Amino acid sequence: MAQERTTGRRRNAKGEGGRLRAELVEAAAGLLAETGDELGLSLREVARRAGVSSPAVYLHFADKDALLADVLASRFALLGQAIGAAVATAAGGPGERLRAGCRAYVDLAVRDPGTYRVLFGGRSAVDLGRDFRESQTSAPFRSLADGIAAAQAGGAVRRGDPARLAVPVWAALHGIATLRQARPRFPWPDAGELVDDILEGLLGLPRATR
Structure with missing residues (x-):
């Protein structure tokens, strides 16, 4: 099974989870600004832009x-x-x-x-x-x-x-x-x-x- 690629983001230090959450929000906002398609928003693409794996998104957002x-x-x-x-x-x-x-x-x-x-x-x-x-x-x-x-x-x-x-x-x-x-x-x-x-x-x- 192929592994999902990320951009090699440095792991946040302890207590910096809020920064990743904000970066995920900004990544999603940028994607929506480009596409205008909320229904087609891809969490995989959001994760890629933020430099993390897809499962990391679910540590901050339920869905x-x-x-x-x-x-x-x-x-x-x-x-x-x-x-x-x-x-x-x-x-x-x-x-x-x-x-x-x-x-x-x-x-x-x-x-x-x-x-x-x-x-x-x-x-x-x-x-x-x-x-x-x-x-x-x-x-x-x-x-x-x-x-x-x-x-x-x-x-x-x-x-x-x-x-x-x-x-x-x-x-x-x-x-x-x-x-x-x-x-x-x-x-x-x-x-x-x-x-x-x-x-x-x-x-x-x-x-x-x-």
Whole structure:
């Protein structure tokens, strides 16, 4: 029987198992970013990229779904960090912070389409369980609704239920992100300008002064 080849990875020292787990997550995320195929994710290929044997994967993850959950959680965390950093450094009031967060969302999709495909492409993350759905996939929506509520409190956007207003805004942002990937040759306007169109049209947020 042929032995499985690895890349000759050095064995982790005692207490470094967490590093291997993180490397497996990164290997799986990279593979998904390239293929966009969650259902066809190969644990053997993930192990090869991480430089370990296939059985080593099961020391950290019970099955492929467990690995996928960690991959998606890590990528949602990256998205949240990007939005949070943009909001924290935005100049101006709550309306401009809302704009910065929305632009950061679209910017990640444009700048790193592979990561965005991991988040919202292929099999839906809701297949991984209700708890996962509530804790991970709804985070961008909650962040958007909170941003709208803050902008309302500052008088920057129209009144209404923030969660209800967030639905068409999120759908429009997602549309920009996915359509730019699907139709790269289309003469798309600047992504930031499209975000301004959405916020002005759906929420009444005046365009940023230049």
